[in-house]
Amino acid sequence: MTIEPTLSVLTAKDFSSDQEIRWCPGCGDYSILAQMKKVLPTLGVPPEKTVFISGIGCSSRFPYYVNTYGIHSIHGRAPGVATGLKASRPDLSVWVITGDGDALSIGGNHLMHAIRRNIDLNIILFNNRIYGLTKGQYSPTSILGQVTKSTPMGAIDNPLHPLSVAIGCEATFVARSIDVNIKHLTMVLKRAAEHKGTSFVEVYQNCNVFNDGAFDYATGRDTKAETTLELEHGKPLIFGKNRDKGIRLNGMHPEIVSLNDGISEDDLLFHDEQADEPTLAYLLCRMRNPDFPEPIGVFRAVDAPRYDESLNNQITEARRVRGKGDLQKLFNAGETWMVE
Amino acid sequence: MATYTRNPQEGERLNPKPVLELNAATVRFCGDSGDGMQLAGTQLTNTSALAGNDIATFPDFPAEIRAPTGTKAGVSGFQIRFANSEIFTPGDQVDALIAMNPAALVTNLPDLVSGGILILNSDAFNAKGLEQAGYLQNPIEDGSLIGYQVFPIEMTRLTRLAVDGLGLGVKESDRCRNFYAMGLTFWLYGRSLEPTLRYIDEKFGKHPSIAEANRRALHAGYNYGDTTDAMVSRYSVQKASLHTGLYRNITGNQALAWGLVSAAERSGCELFYGSYPITPASDILHELVKLKNFGVRTFQAEDEIAAITSAIGAAFGGALGATASSGPGIALKAEAMGLAVMTELPVLIINVQRGGPSTGLPTKTEQSDLMQAMFGRNGECPLPVIAARSPADCFDVVHEAWRIAARYMTPVMLLSDGYIANGAEPWKIPDVNSLPAWQVTHPIGLSNGHGFLPYDRDERLSRPWAIPGTPGLMHRIGGLEKQDITGNVCYDADNHQHMVNVRANKIAGIARDIPLQEVQGPDHGRLLVVSWGGTYGACATAVQLMQVNGGSVAHAHLRYLNPFPANLGELLQRYDRVLIPELNRGQLRMLIRAEFLVDAVGLNKVQGKPFAVREVVQKIEEMLGSD
């Protein structure tokens, strides 16, 4: 895309709408919005070519707060709306903003199919492991035993893990970040925007009203170095306050090793986000607290045909082979007869 | 004796059989779903249309794709009426029935006129076939068919004989049997074999032996009629005097697809069609995928919800967004229709109705989704509803639906039904340049100093269709209540009252922009028959028959169901009584009674079948006679 000269002067302000933000004070959504507004002016796409589409939920109010085109659609259906728009308007940059309930419960079917089609959308899932808007029922990502308004004795269904779902649908771009990890989140959003095909990003988001502290382990000043692991392409998996621990493969299983025990970096598992097979990405997304540090960053970024592109290529190809459609010829073709 | 050529020409025969002139004939092919009866019917349709007849067809599919061979559940039928004058229905009763097995005979015989022609594949009337059909004795032999002209023909054996030497197996040989039946029927009605021979070339050109076998079977059937003593006479139906012009056959679903493509092109929009397969709407998708060189984007979605939401997304981007389904799928789309009403985006929603509720009768026709179209959404959620009356009418109705949708920024519900969708009739091919043309417009800049106002309205109460890519007009829309003019989210009580009223008034105002309701017949009198959708043909024919006999009866067929034409209420008052025949339990009747306080009477049937003309005639007679 050629960057218009005026774009160089775009700032976060150009992407701010005049609408009053209605999230609870302290909600993690604020930070995600702020990082998004930082990233948007750096992408070389003007506001009028940018569209945010969301479902229903606290997170899905997001489009009202960015000064681009946008649709706050219906619960779970944002991927459908976005697919129709992107397929017919490949010139637009289309984002989908969704919640854990919106994307994985009512909208699970649409999410799955958008991802497997690899249509060029950036899907950002705000995972707060709770239904925020409806005031605190458990969600498909709530953990076993989680006590919520609808699970007074604890949740008894196994949670879904957003990245596992995405990888299972053959996602070509899979990443995770955290609402308060500002720099990291900015990097991940930018990478997602730059990827061609469906970019799927899970953002750990604190709902300080109905599920406060769900991700404290991953954000706590004292714990985060031990409980998270920043992925870097081509680099070994190292974590810990003193960066003295790593992940090594033992057969098919990851294990935590100490780098002081005669184990060198070369013995560790190296991250390869471009691996053809999603095996490594899947293994990484199954590393979960408290047994493992949870990886954040880009798990997978590979190139594959995109639905929107292929659809439009077929039109070009059909026109090349058969010529541009002519209605009169179409109507008159085949068996016809004249009434005098 | 002269040897006959493969395609005998009239006059070459030594003893040409007598030809009886008819005004019209109704023929039905029926057999197992694997017997190729739909193809036989389509071929007779084409060759009759090319002969200049007016035609109407009624394909009748079994619910199961492949029910066990020879069973009643697997019987597939195709009825065609061809005539030397304009006709509106495929006929109540059949003049000639071609039944390929006992199950087909037992299920279709009640529709054959007494004295009618009955052509049977006698080879299929064996012990197993008879048992499957529930016959204790062979009807060919037990005298039970005495009231008909019965022609038992060993079609299986004769077809195998005809294709002998081509190296085909028994199964492949038997698959040519429908061409044998076609050949015989074509002879019976003096139809040309040429269109079917062309079809065989096109379809089977790559498989020369199969093509040859089908050709031989077709000729063998034709020659059987011509040369054996079995058939004593044949029939002829002369050309109909239709309006001058170039014609072709069209089915309802094909007309919908072509209507969509041409409406998009004439209004300067791209066509985006989102859909999820469902009987009887799938053929619209099958037609549209062939038209990629017209720039048509089709999307086979994961479900009906994604089908309509994708159409809404495409509409937001400036496309003609359309989706089609049948009852169950329309139910799934309901919430998204509300979104389209709230966001005031133009989207076409097509319902090819079938028997309900739930999965109901997938392959059978019904008109029972009118209330769903009118009210099947949460909240005060009005949208325009218009209905096609016949296969060819589908084309015009799509153009009209799109005109309303784009001018009023509203989703529009277009109703068709299984009978219209699969039925075919001659379509006078329009000159493309004479099709409705009006350019869709999108605002390109700000017209005031206040920033863009997405819910500012014009004199029609329609809002501007600003599309992404336009600098300065960025805006957000959604399902939450909108503040008047600005479109911002707004929970204010008075604003909600106002917006509900505005949305209702916008749709009601369309009545000023559609034609006044016309009536066929006297402009006042004793009885007005009011119909909508696919019952048009039966009602029009019934009223015409009654008028010929001097009945004081008129016919108003409604295309516009919401809003109603502006003069409808006044018109209803001009007749002593009002009759509303519908293939449901009285849905239009309920609307009309509620809206106009008219004590309309219903004629209602839900049997998965269209009305027979005689059913409507009887009801009219009863009503005229009773006062």
Ligand SMILES: Cc1ncc(C[n+]2csc(CCOP(=O)(O)OP(=O)(O)O)c2C)c(N)n1
């Ligand atoms: C069809 C439908 N069903 C239910 C709801 C009620 N509802 C609104 S948001 C929501 C859950 C939202 O949870 P999530 O997607 O996690 O978003 P969050 O509010 O946590 O950001 C539900 C159940 C709805 N709006 N529409």
Ligand code: SF4
């Ligand atoms: S309820 Fe939770 S998720 Fe929703 S705005 Fe409040 S803090 Fe945020």
Ligand SMILES: [Mg+2]
């Ligand atoms: Mg949530």
